[in-house]
Amino acid sequence: MLRRFSLYGFLKNQQYYDYFLLLAFRQMGLSFFLIGVLIAFREIMINIMEIPTGAIADLSGRRKCMILSFIAYIISFATFGLSGMAAMEGKLAQNNLMLLLFLAMFFFAIGDAFRTGTHKAMIFMWLHIQGRTDERTKIYGYTRSWSKIGSAVSVILACFFVFSTSNFIYVFFFSIIPYILNIINFLGYPKEVDGKIGEKASIGDMLKHLKETLGVSVKQASLRRIILESMGFEGFFKASKDYLQPILKAAALPLTAVLFASIQLTDEQKSVVLIGPVFFVLFVLSAMASRNAYRLVSKPGQEDKTAHHLWGMSVVIFLVLLPAMYWGIYLIMIAGFVVLYIIQNLWRPVLISRFDAHSDKEKGATILSIESQAKSLSTMIIAPPLGFAIDLARNHGIGVSEFWPVGVLGALIALGFFLTARSYTKVEQQQ
Numbered sequence: 323m324l325r326r327f328s329l330y331g332f333l334k335n336q337q338y339y340d341y342f343l344l345l346a347f348r349q350m351g352l353s354f355f356l357i358g359v360l361i362a363f364r365e366i367m368i369n370i371m372e373i374p375t376g377a378i379a380d381l382s383g384r385r386k387c388m389i390l391s392f393i394a395y396i397i398s399f400a401t402f403g404l405s406g407m408a409a410m411e412g413k414l415a416q417n418n419l420m421l422l423l424f425l426a427m428f429f430f431a432i433g434d435a436f437r438t439g440t441h442k443a444m445i446f447m448w449l450h451i452q453g454r455t456d457e458r459t460k461i462y463g464y465t466r467s468w469s470k471i472g473s474a475v476s477v478i479l480a481c482f483f484v485f486s487t488s489n490f491i492y493v494f495f496f497s498i499i500p501y502i503l504n505i506i507n508f509l510g511y512p513k514e515v516d517g518k519i520g521e522k523a524s525i526g527d528m529l530k531h532l533k534e535t536l537g538v539s540v541k542q543a544s545l546r547r548i549i550l551e552s553m554g555f556e557g558f559f560k561a562s563k564d565y566l567q568p569i570l571k572a573a574a575l576p577l578t579a580v581l582f583a584s585i586q587l588t589d590e591q592k593s594v595v596l597i598g599p600v601f602f603v604l605f606v607l608s609a610m611a612s613r614n615a616y617r618l619v620s621k622p623g624q625e626d627k628t629a630h631h632l633w634g635m636s637v638v639i640f641l642v643l644l645p646a647m648y649w650g651i652y653l654i655m656i657a658g659f660v661v662l663y664i665i666q667n668l669w670r671p672v673l674i675s676r677f678d679a680h681s682d683k684e685k686g687a688t689i690l691s692i693e694s695q696a697k698s699l700s701t702m703i704i705a706p707p708l709g710f711a712i713d714l715a716r717n718h719g720i721g722v723s724e725f726w727p728v729g730v731l732g733a734l735i736a737l738g739f740f741l742t743a744r745s746y747t748k749v750e751q752q753q
Contacts, residue, residue: 323448323515324465329507330441331469336500338480338493339402341601344567345593346402346490350409350419354716358709360420360427361561365702367431368438369695383516384440388508391436392501394429399501401426403494410491438694444515446678451514458678459616459625463671470609470667474602481598488588545689548676549696551629554735555636556673557700559666561708562728566659569725570596573652596656604660608667615671625676630743632669636736639665644729650722704731 339346347357405422408414414422445462449455483496571589574596578587618628639661646654677689708727716724 328468332472335472354709358706365698371435395433398429406491467613474605477601481594553700640733647726
């Protein structure tokens with residue numbers, strides 16, 4: 323099963339659109355604020371659907387929900403691609419384009435809502451059946467490393483697609499192929515990873531399951547703290563990580579003017595000169611970080627202490643990024659984002675292991691869906707004002723580079739959680 327789990331991550335991360343998402347939206351004529359609104363809408367939809375879909379997965383079958391998730395993703399990619407191409411050809415006014423992009427984000431949210439938490443719960447259920455729960459950080463980090471290897475491969479393919487077509491939007495169409503292959507992969511998962519499911523899961527059963535899980539998440543101090551930390555770290559990371567794309571494009575334009583002075587290249591082709599190599603290195607390092615995250619936890623129960631150290635590292639990185647972003651020092655900006663990606667890939671296995679250690683195995687998908695919903699809520703709140711602040715800095719010429727608000731907000735969040743960490747105790751047991 324480790325091969326199938328790893329294959330899932332490899333195929334799932336063939337997200338060719340991901341490295342050019344902001345650039346594709348900019349090619350469609352959207353401002354950073356409108357992009358932030360789209361991201362917020364996606365997170366609102368995920369927020370609405372997240373916990374119910376986790377309960378559905380726990381009670382009616384996780385494998386079926388994963389297949390439904392990837393069908394929704396495929397519809398989303400097709401809608402993004404078709405509407406984007408129509409907009410570029412002048413066949414869509416911006417209002418109509420935004421409506422179609424909202425629809426695409428809606429289907430993307432369905433895919434995310436049914437996927438997040440569900441596959442992790444399947445992995446942890448398999449570990450529980452195999453009697454290997456003490457390896458959860460190591461195994462999850464291993465499978466996550468294959469996701470990052472998939473990302474490293476996909477960024478090379480994505481750059482090839484963009485360079486060949488001189489268009490950021492076509493990558494949505496190419497993303498459909500690996501997602502079809504992953505549906506085929508799910509058909510080989512054993513039924514045991516579904517957990518204990520009933521013949522017919524009623525709405526009442528799901529509501530009861532949801533109420534019980536929400537109650538534990540609110541009342542249990544350790545879970546409540548972890549959820550808040552996820553909102554701070556993962557929520558902000560998700561809202562800000564894509565700003566690396568325009569930063570790389572801005573740095574690539576003068577670089578290509580020197581290196582390829584005799585070759586006529588479009589701005590889209592120039593952008594891949596840095597986006598490809600930087601994201602490739604980023605994902606290789608992220609894969610190494612995920613695979614070795616368990617080494618940061620000296621013994622079971624020390625995940626909380628490790629998380630505190632990672633918050634401290636984040637504070638330092640954001641404090642370095644802030645002046646670099648204000649003065650437009652691209653080398654430091656790019657290096658800082660790469661380090662943040664590495665920290666996030668150390669953070670994620672530790673975070674997921676903390677949730678598994680503090681929660682009931684039969685409520686695994688729902689607990690992780692609550693975490694994902696909380697993260698989505700945070701992203702939803704952060705994305706529009708962050709985009710607006712960057713637009714404001716750009717329009718009023720505040721700073722050499724307009725992206726410095728990312729450094730300000732990131733430093734404040736990281737410092738807040740670093741200073742408010744509680745004393746570390748043994749894992750709380752379920753009552």
